[in-house]
Amino acid sequence: MTIPLTDISNPPAPGSLLWQITRNTEPASVEAREAVLANPGFGQHFTDHMVDICWSEKGGWHRPRVSPYGPIQLDPAAAVLHYAQEVFEGLKAYRHADGSIHTFRPDQNAARMQRSAQRLALPELPTEYFLESLRQLVALDGAWVPDAAETSLYLRPYMFAKEAFLGVRAAKKVAYYLIASPAGAYFAHGVQPVSIALTQGFARAGKGGTGAAKTGGNYASSLLPQAEAYEKGCEQVLYLDGEYLEELGGMNVVLVRRDGSLVTPESDSILEGITLKSILQLAEDRGLAVEQRPVTITEWRAGAASGEIVGAFACGTAAVLVPIGRLVADDFEIVHEGPESEELALSLRQELTDIQYGRADDKHGWLVRLDA
Numbered sequence: 001m002t003i004p005l006t007d008i009s010n011p012p013a014p015g016s017l018l019w020q021i022t023r024n025t026e027p028a029s030v031e032a033r034e035a036v037l038a039n040p041g042f043g044q045h046f047t048d049h050m051v052d053i054c055w056s057e058k059g060g061w062h063r064p065r066v067s068p069y070g071p072i073q074l075d076p077a078a079a080v081l082h083y084a085q086e087v088f089e090g091l092k093a094y095r096h097a098d099g100s101i102h103t104f105r106p107d108q109n110a111a112r113m114q115r116s117a118q119r120l121a122l123p124e125l126p127t128e129y130f131l132e133s134l135r136q137l138v139a140l141d142g143a144w145v146p147d148a149a150e151t152s153l154y155l156r157p158y159m160f161a162k163e164a165f166l167g168v169r170a171a172k173k174v175a176y177y178l179i180a181s182p183a184g185a186y187f188a189h190g191v192q193p194v195s196i197a198l199t200q201g202f203a204r205a206g207k208g209g210t211g212a213a214k215t216g217g218n219y220a221s222s223l224l225p226q227a228e229a230y231e232k233g234c235e236q237v238l239y240l241d242g243e244y245l246e247e248l249g250g251m252n253v254v255l256v257r258r259d260g261s262l263v264t265p266e267s268d269s270i271l272e273g274i275t276l277k278s279i280l281q282l283a284e285d286r287g288l289a290v291e292q293r294p295v296t297i298t299e300w301r302a303g304a305a306s307g308e309i310v311g312a313f314a315c316g317t318a319a320v321l322v323p324i325g326r327l328v329a330d331d332f333e334i335v336h337e338g339p340e341s342e343e344l345a346l347s348l349r350q351e352l353t354d355i356q357y358g359r360a361d362d363k364h365g366w367l368v369r370l371d372a
């Protein structure tokens, strides 16, 4: 039995939602799960269950459920397949030394998903439903949260237009899903600086576009530039808006000055990273100056040449923080090498992961326990 969740402005308390729970009768065996957790990689293996919640124009949010992980039945005319009306999120569940399971600032992901949904003309999922979906999935699939150093269970909430209609307008039927995938340590042999290609022909987002929304379309348009970057021996692409720095395909960018102050680009078309926001907060806690303002590629180039800018890094949930060792453009290259180029970045990375894994005091109250 389910209670329709119709009143979005005043959702019932999570305890009062009646979730339909169907356990997977053929879950992965303990041996199979342990084999995956011993070497999870990223995004390749999925847990035994998934969450979905329906939305319709008439009924609002309704029928929250947990069911066995498996294929989704979708009408071939479902709007998402034609017009890409879709948003997603990404966050992690971390196992602490005492076995408990925590996630990091999920309220921020819920709020960002609401902003993304607004831009893509999708309904906003109330924060409480979002948080409850995480708890419900972890309640069944908690054993899939690995415990080795720097591993986690990657949580992927997403929402798409499922109405079967080829007319161009916001869909009247939408689905929210949550799936989970164990994630290995991003760097198996210590954090290594990455090489980034500066793309001069392609843009990630335009003024008034969807750059600030976490939506699949932004990623679709990044695949070709990304493939070209690989050919140049680079792992990722840095996008510009004219002369101004934007971000990588899926990570924000920060420059490190000689005096330890940080500079990160500000623009309407950058996705507001929660890792970025948290790193900047930790830097401010240390008394370091933090500037969020438009930054040109010329400033970076000149600063690197003069020694004013000593390093740079990219940050996002999946990799946490990676130092940028080289920025490769068609006609120039910026190189940051030597310990001083990475020292601050790596210590901020350490401080953040210490909080996430329960090794340091969570002084900002960023952790939310999921298994209790």
Ligand SMILES: *Cc1c(COP(=O)(O)O)cnc(C)c1O
Residues within 6 Å of the ligand: 090, 214, 247, 248, 249, 250, 251, 252, 271, 272, 273, 274, 275, 276, 315, 316, 317, 318
């Ligand atoms: C998700 C994402 C980020 C990083 O955000 P986090 O909340 O730190 O994971 C940065 N840029 C883009 C385009 C993204 O999609």
